[in-house]
Amino acid sequence: MVDNTQITKTISLEDYGIKNARVHYQLSPEELQKKTIALGQGVESSFGALAVNTGEFTGRSPKDRFIVKDEITEDKVWWGDINIPFDPEKFDSLYNKVTNYLGDKEIFARDAYACADDNYRLNIRVINEYPWSNQFAFNMFLRVNDSELESFQEDWLVVNAPGFKANPSVDGTRQENFAILNFKKKIALIGGTGYTGEIKKGIFSALNFVLPVYNNTLPMHCSANVGEDGDTAIFFGLSGTGKTTLSADPERKLIGDDEHGWTKENTIFNFEGGCYAKVINLSEENEPDIYHAIKPGAILENVILNDNGDVDFSDTSITQNTRVSYPIYHIDNIQEPSIGENPKNIFFLTADAFGVLPPISKLTPGQAAYHFISGYTAKVAGTEAGVDEPVPSFSACFGAPFMPLHPTKYAEMLSRKMKDAGVNVWLVNTGWTGGPYGVGNRMKLKYTREMISSALEGKLDGVEFENHQIFGLSMPKTCEGVPAEVLNPKNTWADKEAYDKKAKELSTFFKQNFSKFEEYANEEIMEGAPVD
Numbered sequence: 001m002v003d004n005t006q007i008t009k010t011i012s013l014e015d016y017g018i019k020n021a022r023v024h025y026q027l028s029p030e031e032l033q034k035k036t037i038a039l040g041q042g043v044e045s046s047f048g049a050l051a052v053n054t055g056e057f058t059g060r061s062p063k064d065r066f067i068v069k070d071e072i073t074e075d076k077v078w079w080g081d082i083n084i085p086f087d088p089e090k091f092d093s094l095y096n097k098v099t100n101y102l103g104d105k106e107i108f109a110r111d112a113y114a115c116a117d118d119n120y121r122l123n124i125r126v127i128n129e130y131p132w133s134n135q136f137a138f139n140m141f142l143r144v145n146d147s148e149l150e151s152f153q154e155d156w157l158v159v160n161a162p163g164f165k166a167n168p169s170v171d172g173t174r175q176e177n178f179a180i181l182n183f184k185k186k187i188a189l190i191g192g193t194g195y196t197g198e199i200k201k202g203i204f205s206a207l208n209f210v211l212p213v214y215n216n217t218l219p220m221h222c223s224a225n226v227g228e229d230g231d232t233a234i235f236f237g238l239s240g241t242g243k244t245t246l247s248a249d250p251e252r253k254l255i256g257d258d259e260h261g262w263t264k265e266n267t268i269f270n271f272e273g274g275c276y277a278k279v280i281n282l283s284e285e286n287e288p289d290i291y292h293a294i295k296p297g298a299i300l301e302n303v304i305l306n307d308n309g310d311v312d313f314s315d316t317s318i319t320q321n322t323r324v325s326y327p328i329y330h331i332d333n334i335q336e337p338s339i340g341e342n343p344k345n346i347f348f349l350t351a352d353a354f355g356v357l358p359p360i361s362k363l364t365p366g367q368a369a370y371h372f373i374s375g376y377t378a379k380v381a382g383t384e385a386g387v388d389e390p391v392p393s394f395s396a397c398f399g400a401p402f403m404p405l406h407p408t409k410y411a412e413m414l415s416r417k418m419k420d421a422g423v424n425v426w427l428v429n430t431g432w433t434g435g436p437y438g439v440g441n442r443m444k445l446k447y448t449r450e451m452i453s454s455a456l457e458g459k460l461d462g463v464e465f466e467n468h469q470i471f472g473l474s475m476p477k478t479c480e481g482v483p484a485e486v487l488n489p490k491n492t493w494a495d496k497e498a499y500d501k502k503a504k505e506l507s508t509f510f511k512q513n514f515s516k517f518e519e520y521a522n523e524e525i526m527e528g529a530p531v532d
């Protein structure tokens, strides 16, 4: 039985095993916001944007991520310690349970797509238990024209049932929540968690396999923007390192804030149609573009509101991973479509909790490959369950949880493309300075922005550089708008000996971590390793 109220086109989900559901298909964001509020699942904030609580899970839960081990993925996936294999039969049985659970319910379906370049387009059908999760899909994926709906055929299906909890001992999951990718059936099955990030990162993980394996395209966990003269910049970084914040630059057109492909035709394209920004301590002054993107249509997650609907962005009582999602057109200065030329500058963003790495340094090709494979950063609090303060971490390709192939596969493609494009590569520490986390402070956003602008405008080309004694990184001695002492991290520590000791400690961690990749690395890459 299909309830036709508020349905723009009737679709049946019986073919997917979802029986007797009342399916709301392709609702507008306004309708979804109203529905969410009517169901008591959210409220309207004074921005006019919806505010929801995602429930017990306010971030990703690393132990919930699986890849179905079948003949398509078996020999290609790098199982490492990141991708957890899942039994295909267990998948079928869990899928049936989830679809049975969704049967008889009022649910929400949406057709959308990923990849702004039509040559790589991936059609997605998203089925959600909750209206706000469906609105998230509206915000984050690319939107399909009404005229395309009649003949829409999905390439991938996302089934998202936050209220369904698995029984780990029977279902083969490790806990009640799960996010499972099935490459053979082309399904992302998500249950037991309302964290919307699982929806976008599920499709991202799928593309991180599909694009390099079938399309000779490098997928990247990065943001991208383009300057007035068409120069593209990309910013790699694990969650919370500043991809969204730093790519929202009023002087440059935004291509995208998180997921891009670098094609064989030497273009960069966004996978998504929206942004998902962290809003912890957000202020209009420091991050005006993101602040102004919070308007009707946007969805605030896990923030605290007062009785007037005003948001207190400093309140982290639910989580430090407070978020807002919005369609990309909520940002004023955007590139349309979300495609750019070969990048001129690449930034690796790292939030160094040790306070050791320089705030900006220029990398040789060997260092670029070494640091990309290493992916040193800190997991900032909140994005992953169980991480309550910055934890130093090596996340290969600055996105290990989403990368189904061996990191060197991505690194080889990147190295080749960087060389062909003659790109400048910069390592930017958006993390701690003056001491490790707990002693020092996070790098001032204002300074990071100045350093990035200087690099982009070529202002660092003419300045003097010095080499870091332990990491061998080339650090500018001066940068407009930034006090010179900030540029050499040792100068910011009161205790210089303590700095040297910490830097040595970090260098040892780098070498230990890299030992598993050494057999794949050539001489040039090994020359990019710390020098001491």
Ligand SMILES: Nc1ncnc2c1ncn2[C@@H]1O[C@H](COP(=O)(O)OP(=O)(O)O)[C@@H](O)[C@H]1O
Pocket (backbone or CB within 6 Å): 237, 238, 239, 240, 241, 242, 243, 244, 245, 246, 257, 276, 277, 278, 279, 280, 287, 430, 431, 442, 443, 444, 445, 446, 448
């Ligand atoms: N120096 C800095 N550079 C970038 N971001 C910073 C800096 N200092 C603090 N931040 C904060 O860190 C967070 C970065 O989050 P975001 O840009 O959403 O990361 P990502 O997109 O990489 O997940 C924001 O809350 C931002 O205000």
Ligand SMILES: C=C(OP(=O)(O)O)C(=O)O
Pocket (backbone or CB within 6 Å): 059, 060, 197, 198, 201, 237, 238, 239, 240, 243, 258, 276, 383
């Ligand atoms: C949404 C996530 O990441 P990012 O902050 O990079 O968007 C995530 O890791 O769940």
